[in-house]
Amino acid sequence: MASEEFIYSLAYLLIAVCVVVPPTEFRSAGLTVQNLLSTWLGSEDVYFIHYHIKRTTATVVVHSLLPIGYYIGLSFVAPDLNLQTPWEANSLWQLYLLASTIYLICASALAVYWKSHKWSCHRIARTLSYHGTSWRAVAAAIDIEFRRIDKFTSGPSGARVIITDSWIMKVSAYNVNVAHQQDCHLNILKSEDHSISHESSTGAQFLTIEVISVNGNIKPFTIRLNSSEYRDLKDKVQAPVVNARNVVITQSLTDRFLDAFREQVAHNPRYHLPEGSVEPDPCIGCMQITSNVKLQKFCEDASQGECVQCYCRPMWCMECMCKWFANRQDQRQPETWMSGKSPCPTCRSKFCVLDVCRLA
Structure with missing residues (x-):
């Protein structure tokens, strides 16, 4: 028979994975960082950049709570481990508590640093500063284009690709990569074919595309999308799409x-x-x-x-x-x-x- 510690550890691991990488069921139920903190985050449609600056900061803090949360929960499930009195616990648990505490402190310190100077120290703000003299002016320009209905969007909320008239953006859990369309080109790296897909009974092909900017301060980043959306992406981007590796792109149905x-x-x-x-x-x-x-x-x-x-x-x-x-x-x-x-x-x-x- 499985012990209480094993059952708790397995259940907590499952919940932690769903918090870090929310499945469709969690997103539908609103059990995500952006939904639970929606009042503080504000509206993505109105203030896209500031919304994601706050969202990434909150995500870092929430995820840093998971290791120490496991320790606190286990201290109630298994009182014989003496976790509520760390000085009496096993040395390995003492080391785990120390590492979890340091991780939480570092994440909280990073959040405070990002918030300083009205978010000017945030990594997204620093990226935008490479595109103009003022990151706030660039943010305002992106906000205006994001409100338009003709933008291209693809992927789940945690790994979304957004292309507006002037910008190519990739939204991830801890960052938003931004590249100006006139400064970059796209390179198709590879394709992945899946015979079974939750989106289609006929399977799916996914393309990995690298976005490379001539701006030396903007690091290349990759985007991933269904090949059925490739035509829409090409219609929206002004930058050339290079298929130097001759990747065979399957047409949509x-x-x-x-x-x-x-x-x-x-x-x-x-x-x-x-x-x-x-x-x-x-x-x-x-x-x-x-x-x-x-x-x-x-x-x-x-x-x-x-x-x-x-x-x-x-x-x-x-x-x-x-x-x-x-x-x-x-x-x-x-x-x-x-x-x-x-x-x-x-x-x-x-x-x-x-x-x-x-x-x-």
Whole structure:
């Protein structure tokens, strides 16, 4: 039968790991440093830099409490170890208590040092000072860009990648790496393929990308993201992405379907705009590409099948129509997408891939 000390040690180790690296269940329940101290930390959306300066400081202190917390808890679980009277305890436990106390004191001293001069001594503030004459001005610029809805974000809260119009940032437990887009380039280091993923039934590929700045004061750092997000990252970054090691990047499921969708549409009949009709407007899905597809029933006779004739004028581009179609299929069975049906995004008339026609 397991002893009380073993059961307590195992349970405390599990809790400590969940505190240091919160799993999804802990984050959902709000059992994280940022949620428990949200009143003191303030709003990340409003003051991104100051929020993470406070968060990293609090994280250092909270994590430094874990070793001595284990000692205090064990002193109540196993009173025969004499941990409540350290001078009577085993020398190894005395050494453990001394090391835990010194660790807590050093972490607390570091937190006090970081807070001095209105946080100017914090490592994040020092990093920002390399990007301008005043770290507070740089922080204000980052705060403004972070509030915009078009930023790129990826990863869990403890290892998040954030890319705004001018900045590439990696948020970790104890730091926030910051690089200016115009000063850096990205280098793909390696890829990791996983046949089983909690995000997708078809597995996942993760890319490790190094961010290297020409600013000598900014140390290179790595970011990790799902290959399905690689295209979004390239669209957001201004810096060149170098694949010197020729890493094979697996396309996302949507990208693979888009290729198959395009190939099929290329074989479908073309749609000719009526004479005198106005030129197509920009796609109402992305507002970037001119509408270039029209739904026209060609799969079967007009009175047969589930598909019906759509009378909407061209309002969508190929990519947006493909994404709309894919999102309305069974996500657990991607092999059935090409034979599936979808309602028109405008009038809800049912159509299939054979009914999507390019404009002539």
